Amino acid sequence: xxQLNREVYRQTLRALLPRGAAWSDDQDSLLMQLLDGLAxxxxxxxxxxxxxxxxxxxxxxxxxxxxxxxxxxxxxxGETVETRRQRVASLLKTVGSLNPGxxxxxxxxxxxxxxxxxxxxxxxxxxxxxKACGEAxxxxxxxxxxxxxxxxxxxxxxxxxxxxxxxxxxxESSIRKYWxxxxxxxxxxxxxxxx
Numbered sequence: 052x053x054q055l056n057r058e059v060y061r062q063t064l065r066a067l068l069p070r071g072a073a074w075s076d077d078q079d080s081l082l083m084q085l086l087d088g089l090a091x092x093x094x095x096x097x098x099x100x101x102x103x104x105x106x107x108x109x110x111x112x113x114x115x116x117x118x119x120x121x122x123x124x125x126x127x128x129g130e131t132v133e134t135r136r137q138r139v140a141s142l143l144k145t146v147g148s149l150n151p152g153x154x155x156x157x158x159x160x161x162x163x164x165x166x167x168x169x170x171x172x173x174x175x176x177x178x179x180x181x182k183a184c185g186e187a188x189x190x191x192x193x194x195x196x197x198x199x200x201x202x203x204x205x206x207x208x209x210x211x212x213x214x215x216x217x218x219x220x221x222x223e224s225s226i227r228k229y230w231x232x233x234x235x236x237x238x239x240x241x242x243x244x245x246x
Contacts, residue, residue, distance in 0.1 A: 056097050060090035110140040119143075128220055137161065138221055145229055151192070154226050158196075163222045166195045191235040196222060198240040 064086045068074045075082055106115040113132065119139045120127060127135055141160050148154075151167035158165045170188040200219055223238055230236050 057087070057090050057094035060093045060097075061086050064090055108140075109143060110136050112136060112139070126224070128224070130221065134221055138225060141225065142228060148229070149231055149234075154194070154230070157225060157229070158194075158222055161221055161225055163196060163200050163219070165222070168193045168195060187235075190233060191237070193237045193239050194222075194226060195239050195241065195243070198242055 061083075065076075065083075068082075077083065102114065106112045109116070109119045112119055116132065116135055116139070120135065123139060123142050125135075125138065125142070130138070138161070141157065144160075145157060151169060154167055155165055170191040170193070172186045172188050196219060200222070219238070219240065227236065
């Protein structure tokens with residue numbers, strides 16, 4: 052695409068020259084070589100502008116992905132470009148909530164299936180068999196997730212990306228980002244099939 056634009060810019064510069072025998076149309080002439088050289092920079096800038104236009108969407112960003120991550124104060128932790136894009140796009144759409152269903156939906160958008168167990172203190176009227184926990188448990192919850200969660204890449208991934216990844220770092224960091232700071236959160240991983 053840049054080569055086509057370069058030719059368009061060269062022709063535009065040629066059209067701006069005065070008419071006459073002094074201005075040769077010969078492709079090998081010094082004048083045409085000069086115009087070709089001058090056309091290179093606007094063509095490069097046009098290609099860069101097109102690339103940056105695509106980079107405005109974090110789910111397609113490559114060059115600006117570190118900028119998106121810096122603005123959200125995210126660590127990359129050796130994640131693939133596709134995982135990083137997915138995380139940035141998801142977090143930009145996120146507001147935060149105290150509702151466990153909100154975090155279940157957040158995890159689903161990231162490709163995880165989870166269940167959240169909210170804990171509570173043992174009080175008069177609690178059922179027989181319930182854990183006898185202190186009042187601090189009123190501010191605690193456990194996220195139950197599979198030990199291994201494979202995530203497949205979607206369309207638009209960068210060349211050189213792995214087609215499938217395993218791990219739960221993305222899940223933990225994304226939920227912790229929006230979890231209320233006064234609540235205690237644990238992650239419990241198991242091979243359970245229903246979440």
